[in-house]
Amino acid sequence: MEYNFKEIENKWQALWQERGTYKVDVDNSRPKFYVLDMFPYPSGAGLHVGHPLGYIASDIYSRYKRLCSYNVLHPMGYDAFGLPAEQYAIQTGQHPAVTTENNIARYRSQLDKIGFSYDWDREVRTCDPGYYKWTQWAFLKMFGHYYDRTEDKAMPIENLIARFEKSGTEGVDAACTTEMTFTAEEWAAMDEARREEVLQNYRLAFRADTMVNWCAGLGTVLANDEVKDGLSVRGGFPVEQKRMKQWLLRVTAYAERLLKGLDTLEWSDSLKEIQRNWIGQSTGAQMFFDVADSPLKLEIFTTRPDTIFGVTFMVVAPEHKDLMTLTSDEQRAAVEEYIEQTKKRSERERIAETRRVSGVFTGSYAVNPFTDKKIPIYVSDYVLAGYGTGAIMAVPAHDSRDYAFAKHFGLEIIPVVEGGDISVESYDAKSGNMINSGFITGKDVKEAIPMMFDEVERRGLGHKQVNYRLRDAIFSRQRYWGEPFPIYYKNDIAYPVDESKLPVELPAVANFTPTESGEPPLARVEGWEYETSTMPGFAGSSAYYLRYMDPTNDQALVSREANDYWRNVDLYVGGIEHATGHLIYSRFWNKFLFDLGCVCEDEPFKKLVNQGMIQGRSNFVYRIKGTNKYVSVGLKDQYDTQEIHVDVNIVKNDVLDLDAFRGWMPEFKDAEFVLEDGKYICGWAIEKMSKSMYNVVNPDYIVEQYGADTLRMYEIFLGPLEQSKPWDTNGIDGVHKFLRRFWRMFQDKEGGFAVSNEAATPAELKTLHKTIKKVTDDIENFSFNTAVSAFMICLNELGGCNKREVLEPLTVLIASFAPHIAEELWSEALGHEGSVFDAAMPKFNPDHLVENSFEYPVSVNGKLRFKKQIALGLSPKEVEAEVLADPAAEKWLEGKPVRKVIVVPGKIVNIVI
RNA sequence: GCGGAUAUGGUGUAAUUGGUAGCCACGUCAGACUUAGGAUCUGAUGCCGAGAGGCGUGGGGGUUCGAGUCCCUUUAUCCGCACCA
Numbered sequence: 001m002e003y004n005f006k007e008i009e010n011k012w013q014a015l016w017q018e019r020g021t022y023k024v025d026v027d028n029s030r031p032k033f034y035v036l037d038m039f040p041y042p043s044g045a046g047l048h049v050g051h052p053l054g055y056i057a058s059d060i061y062s063r064y065k066r067l068c069s070y071n072v073l074h075p076m077g078y079d080a081f082g083l084p085a086e087q088y089a090i091q092t093g094q095h096p097a098v099t100t101e102n103n104i105a106r107y108r109s110q111l112d113k114i115g116f117s118y119d120w121d122r123e124v125r126t127c128d129p130g131y132y133k134w135t136q137w138a139f140l141k142m143f144g145h146y147y148d149r150t151e152d153k154a155m156p157i158e159n160l161i162a163r164f165e166k167s168g169t170e171g172v173d174a175a176c177t178t179e180m181t182f183t184a185e186e187w188a189a190m191d192e193a194r195r196e197e198v199l200q201n202y203r204l205a206f207r208a209d210t211m212v213n214w215c216a217g218l219g220t221v222l223a224n225d226e227v228k229d230g231l232s233v234r235g236g237f238p239v240e241q242k243r244m245k246q247w248l249l250r251v252t253a254y255a256e257r258l259l260k261g262l263d264t265l266e267w268s269d270s271l272k273e274i275q276r277n278w279i280g281q282s283t284g285a286q287m288f289f290d291v292a293d294s295p296l297k298l299e300i301f302t303t304r305p306d307t308i309f310g311v312t313f314m315v316v317a318p319e320h321k322d323l324m325t326l327t328s329d330e331q332r333a334a335v336e337e338y339i340e341q342t343k344k345r346s347e348r349e350r351i352a353e354t355r356r357v358s359g360v361f362t363g364s365y366a367v368n369p370f371t372d373k374k375i376p377i378y379v380s381d382y383v384l385a386g387y388g389t390g391a392i393m394a395v396p397a398h399d400s401r402d403y404a405f406a407k408h409f410g411l412e413i414i415p416v417v418e419g420g421d422i423s424v425e426s427y428d429a430k431s432g433n434m435i436n437s438g439f440i441t442g443k444d445v446k447e448a449i450p451m452m453f454d455e456v457e458r459r460g461l462g463h464k465q466v467n468y469r470l471r472d473a474i475f476s477r478q479r480y481w482g483e484p485f486p487i488y489y490k491n492d493i494a495y496p497v498d499e500s501k502l503p504v505e506l507p508a509v510a511n512f513t514p515t516e517s518g519e520p521p522l523a524r525v526e527g528w529e530y531e532t533s534t535m536p537g538f539a540g541s542s543a544y545y546l547r548y549m550d551p552t553n554d555q556a557l558v559s560r561e562a563n564d565y566w567r568n569v570d571l572y573v574g575g576i577e578h579a580t581g582h583l584i585y586s587r588f589w590n591k592f593l594f595d596l597g598c599v600c601e602d603e604p605f606k607k608l609v610n611q612g613m614i615q616g617r618s619n620f621v622y623r624i625k626g627t628n629k630y631v632s633v634g635l636k637d638q639y640d641t642q643e644i645h646v647d648v649n650i651v652k653n654d655v656l657d658l659d660a661f662r663g664w665m666p667e668f669k670d671a672e673f674v675l676e677d678g679k680y681i682c683g684w685a686i687e688k689m690s691k692s693m694y695n696v697v698n699p700d701y702i703v704e705q706y707g708a709d710t711l712r713m714y715e716i717f718l719g720p721l722e723q724s725k726p727w728d729t730n731g732i733d734g735v736h737k738f739l740r741r742f743w744r745m746f747q748d749k750e751g752g753f754a755v756s757n758e759a760a761t762p763a764e765l766k767t768l769h770k771t772i773k774k775v776t777d778d779i780e781n782f783s784f785n786t787a788v789s790a791f792m793i794c795l796n797e798l799g800g801c802n803k804r805e806v807l808e809p810l811t812v813l814i815a816s817f818a819p820h821i822a823e824e825l826w827s828e829a830l831g832h833e834g835s836v837f838d839a840a841m842p843k844f845n846p847d848h849l850v851e852n853s854f855e856y857p858v859s860v861n862g863k864l865r866f867k868k869q870i871a872l873g874l875s876p877k878e879v880e881a882e883v884l885a886d887p888a889a890e891k892w893l894e895g896k897p898v899r900k901v902i903v904v905p906g907k908i909v910n911i912v913i
Numbered sequence: 914g915c916g917g918a919u920a921u922g923g924u925g926u927a928a929u930u931g932g933u934a935g936c937c938a939c940g941u942c943a944g945a946c947u948u949a950g951g952a953u954c955u956g957a958u959g960c961c962g963a964g965a966g967g968c969g970u971g972g973g974g975g976u977u978c979g980a981g982u983c984c985c986u987u988u989a990u991c992c993g994c995a996c997c998a
Contacts, residue, residue, distance in 0.1 A: 270917050270992085277916065277994050284998080302998060315998095382996045392998050400914085401996055469997055579993080652951075653940065717938075719925060724991080731925065731939040733951085738938090740953095786927070789937040796937085 001751045003743040005707030009820045013115055021835055022117045024073055026565045033070035034566055035062040036545055036605075038574030038582070039077045039124075041537075042103035044088040047110045048689055049697040049715070049727050050614030056712050057611055057721050057784060058573040059116045063816035064779050066117075067841040073566055074117055075548040077124035078104050081132070082537025083218065083234045086481035090513060096481040097508070100127060110700060115708045115819055117837075122551045126540030131547060132483040133503035134557040135539050138589065139475075140486055140496050141596060142205035147175035147253035154253075154595040160202055175253030176201045177208060177472075196493050204250045204592065205475065207494055211319075211386065212474050214242035219514025220478040221246055223536060224471055225278075225581040244518070247476040247485065247533065251588050255279055255468040257602075258587055266607035268722070274579040280469025285453055287462030289314065289393065292365040292374055296322060301388030301467055304430075305456055306448035307395040309437040310416035312406065314366045314377045315359065315392050318342040319385035326377055328363025335360050335379055342381045357382075357408040369461050370438060380405065388467055400426045417445060473585065475536060480512035480521040482534030489531070497530070504530055541582050542589035545569050545604055557598065568601040576610040583608075609782055612724035614715075616695030619651045620644060620683040621661070624674075628667075631674040633683040639674075646682060647694040649701070653730050656680040686726045697727055709818035710736045716784035716817075738792050739821055742814070745795070745802050746829035753829040760805040762848070767797040768806050769848040775813055776844065788817065804830065809842035 016022060037058050040051070055076075062074040080100045088103075089096035104125070111118075124131050145154040150173050163172055168183040180201060190198065200206045212221040217237025226232060227239045251258075259279050262272045284303035291298055298314060316323055318339045327335045338360040359380030366377055382401055383392050396406035397415040403426035406413050413422055416437045420427025434440045439455075440448040453464050476485070484504045486497035497504055507528060512521050522532040543557065550562040568590075583605075590604040621630045622641035631639050633654075650660035658680060662668055673680050687693050702711045714735040719725040748754035760768070771794040778787035791814060798806065808830055815822035815836045826836035 273917055274993055280994085280997065282997070300998085304998080380996095382998095384997070387997045394998085399998070401998080404996095467997080469994090576992080717925085723919085725925075728925070728939085734938045737953095785925095786937085789927075792937055 001747065001753070003740045003821070005709060005739075005820070008824045009113075009115060009703075009708050012820045012823045013112065015823075016115075016117075016835075019835070021837065022074070022119050023121060024071060024119050026562060027071045028565065030069065030071040032073065032566055033062075033065045033571075034073045034545075034569045035065065035571045036074075036548075036569045036573070037076060038572070038578065039079050039541070039544060040107060041079050041082070041084045042100060042107045043084055044092065044099065044103055045691075046103075046106050047699055049699045049702060049711075050689055052111075052114055052699055052711075053614055053715050053721075054573045054575070054611035055111070055116060056114070056715050057609070057782065058571065059712075060716070060784060060816045061571060061573075061779065061782075062117055063819060063837060064776075064841070066837055067812060067816065067839065069840060072117075073122075073548065074119060075122040075124075075551075076111070076116070076118040076120070077122075077544060077548070078107070078126070079537070079541050079544075080104065080125045080127040081482050081535075081540050082126075083220075083477075083479070083481075084537075085127075086479060086512075087218075087235065089481070095510075096512065097127075113700060113703045113708060114711060117819070122548050124544055124547050124551055126483075126544065127481075127506075129503045129505050130552075130554065132540060133554075134543070134547065135483050135535065136486045136497075136502050136504060137499065137557065138543060138593065139205055139483075139535070139539070140499060140502075142249060142592060143203055143487075143496055145204050145592070145596070146202040147204060147250065149173040149175060152257075154204060154592055157199060157203060161199070164198075174202050175204075175250055177206070193491065193493055200494075204253065205247065206250065207245060207247050209243060209245045210248070210474075211241050212244050212246050213239045214244065214518070215239045216516060218479075219516065219518065221474050221476065221518075223474045223538070223581070225584075226536075246474050247531075248472040249475050249585075249588070251473045251584070252468060252470055254588050254591050255281070255470050256466070257591055258470075258584065261587065261591075261603050265603060265605070267605075268608070268610060271576060271579055271583075271608065271610060274576075275584065278470060278580040278584065281466060282469075283464065283466050285456050285462050286389070286465035287369075287393070287456055289366040289369065291326065291377070292367055294325075294364065296325060298322070298326075298366050298377070298391055299389045299462075300391045300393050301465065302393055304395065304398065304449070305452035306434065306437075306440065306445055307398050307416050308368070308370050308393065308452065309440075310395045310397045310414045311368050311371075311375060311393040312396060312412040312414060313375050313394045315380050315383045315394055315402075315405070316362070316377065317383040317385040317390040318379055318381055320379070320390045323362070323379055326362045326364040331361060331363035335362060338379060357404050359405065359409070361409075369459070376411070378405075378409070386471065387469065396426065397422050398427055400428055402426070470584075473538075475539070476531075476533035477536050478518050478520040478533055479514055480506075480509065480534065482506075482536065483539055484522065484534055485531035487531040488529050494531075506534070538582055538585045542585045543593070545572075545586075546590075546593070546599060557593075563599055568599075568603060569605045570607060572605040572608045573611060574608075575613070609721065611721050612719075614689065614718075615724060615726040616687050616689035616693060616697075617648065617726040617728045618685050618687050618693045618695040619646050619648050619654065619656075620685070621646045621656065621680070622683065627672075628670055629672045629674065630680065632676040632679070632681045634676045634681060635674055636683075643683070645692075645694045648697065648729070651682050654682050654684060656682050689727065697729060702729070702732070706732055706736045707739075707820070709739055709821050713739070713788055713817050717788040719785055721782050721784060734792075735788070738795065739818060741795055742791075742810075743821065743825070745798070745800070746807060746825055747802075754802065755804045755807055755829060756802050757805075758803050760801075760803050764798060764801055764803065764806050765848040767794055768809060769845055770794075772809065772813060772842050772844045773846075773849075776841070779816070784817075791817075812836060812839050812842055815839075 035058050037055050058074070062072050066072045085100050086096050089099045092099060126132060144157050146157050146160050148155040160172070160174065164184065164187045166184060168187055169181050178201060180198065200208060213224065213227045215222050215232045215237050218232055218235055221244060222232060222239060226234070230239055231237065232239055259276065259281055262275060265272070282303050284301055285305040286299065286301050288297040288299050300314070316326070323335070359378045362377045362379055364377045365374040368375055382405065383390065394402040394405065396402040396411065396413040398417055403413070414436060415422050415427070416435060417427060417432040418435055419429065419432040430445050432445055434443050434445065434448050440451055443451065456462050457464070484506050486502060486504045487494050488497060489495070507525050509521065509525055511524065514521060520532040520534070522528055522534065546558045546563070549566040550558040553559055586604050590599060591602060593599045594602045620643045622633065622636040623630050623644055624639045625642055631641060646656065646661065647664060650657045650664060658673060662671055687695060689696055699711060710732060714732045717735055746753055746755055771790050774790040775787045778784065778790065794810070811822050811825050811830065822836050826832050
């Protein structure tokens, strides 16, 4: 009986569905384990062979945990709202609701073919009203809360109002956009509009007039993580800075907790580092500089208060709030022109011209509080309005940007730290002795910094301050395909929709295209009485892992019972591209819900594994220029050729199928070839997998040709999970061959299933238990590629062994990787009823590994070494004699039977007991 | 510029974590069987050399009895941040 993977896979996929094999529920008698994949955007292109890698890895782990008798939650859903889905709809001229539905159906059929263990009863779609009700609900909660720094958590906005009524801002320490001070009387005197304006300064979801990333190509604003190098991540359209009134989430309120929480997570160091950089914490001093002949004080932020004796000028950002006040009449025209110029420069230009020095003197002077010298105040766009206070104290001797600026404008440069040569360049290092610096002269920089913090505070010049690079997330999009805001307006005051009225459903419209002006599509809907922007893509994906726990609950996002049991995600598998987007927002969202007492864990994703990207491997043919003749790669240098991508599906092991090539496209119909060794060998290169490079491999095709089990095992056999690597269909035969061999082990010579009940030999048991140990260790370490190797070694060693005692545990062991074949063999060849996944993971028994090596202490040449055993220039026999005569070794070996002493000449000693 | 990662045969990779580098596959070569096939099985396969032997983990240095692994330095590639004070 041949290994008919098609029949087996269809049979078991149907049976799993019929029996509800992967359905899970809260079961307090068993420990839970939650394995989550980052749910996909159902794009129009469908899955290519790279997409399922992470799903396969998490599926292996889920099945393994289940075999270890955990109650495993392993759900799947669709991130269906947002730009990608909408862009696809616009491109194809169909309604996003229709394309989304179609794309989901296609994804589902592709996923089903691979044989995943998802509990599809728990599927969520972010575009379902029943789902986005809870996205809107969370938004309302954020609207109704502020972040209290004293309590270090989110608190109801009513508490803040009560405090304002009682004592104004006195004693209030809350996260806000701009610091405010007012009394209870002043609060009482405010009208409703003014009060709401004040509250928006504190709400965790708030509306503000701020500089935003405006993308005309997409017709919407974007969050910082959706912009890269001045271009939109989706579509690559230019992005400009524009002042607009937008909804934002006060993510910055959680900056410190987001940073600290990282230490508790089992994430890769590189991913944690990306998040740390994104949050960008820096400790420094917030200080006030007096402005000469003015009541104004200039507030700055610096991480190097030690260099204050070297401050020779100040710089403010073009958008600085006090700039016009600082500007003298003589300089007014020049400054105004500079501001105008800055506005015109796009984000891209600013990035491109990073090192170009520009700026204008404001006409005012500040006073250096430590030297009492008058120093000029400049405006320049190298100072950013959005970071710190939008103003800096410039220390040209020790900051390369200040240095360039000082050189350009001929300003004084005073060195205050020893080291470097400031006639050539600034000395930026944070080490060396202070010079020219009054009371800190002679101190090291590391000592001087804390001394200056103290001195600044003692003199009342300012205080120590922690700053973050992280910005509040822009939360509105001028697009159609997203969650509507549960907000309506009266006299431009925002009011929340009552919770009982949720969800506010997205209206069906015929025209959903964005507009150039930024007027959202919903503004065209007659009778639409709510906010016309919609929420961004990350809104729906921020709490989906909670919804899987209790997907149909219409009373709560997740019930207390379900959340108490499933808690948070034990293993999260997905791409690293979400490091600064989804993975920050989700953590923020979860921490907020945690503060409210809605969820029981502070962090959503305990362990996270980033699968590497699977790239394409393109093939090329070489056309001799001006002809229809193609030359094999080894001979191409003898001709003047042109490289042409050729479909990888008509190439096998880099050998071109000539007939298939002639039939591929009309222009190749009469192609002629210059062969080498009778073959046409193609060139190859690693590139992104994309249609235009003809290197896309569809998983459906692989499943058709080799079966899902082969696809699953081959994907992970390609290399380490976390590493990026190219897909190469060559080589898949090795894995397929392995599965066929495994299948044949259960058969007799006539080809019928027959397993022997004969007892296994010690050698067979040794192989089996070595494999159990290796494979379970490898799964725990996500080293799936080496686990597959271990299976292959196992079969090589077992030869034709067909004993039940060996095959039965092997079948369970392999079931996580190749579930279909395991199920079939489990029931048909081994005669079990029910699923192999109701069995238990085979237990490793070290007794079967007869030979064990141990380290032991030994003295050689008078030196006692405990770590490893060393023999210097001795023959094996001499070492053996010496080792056995060694009192330390003797003591260590006491009572242990010595089987063998292994000596690698002159090098190693191992004792086998 | 700052931060992170990677570098091993023709190819993908492995290495008990400092102990005989190249496991397992692909490919290639040779052989067996054969209904001639993209089936199955067996063997060989890092490089140089006829051989003994020598050389070999991007380059250079170091620690060590011993380094793919640790340290310093350098190069290349990829990723993240980027005028962040």
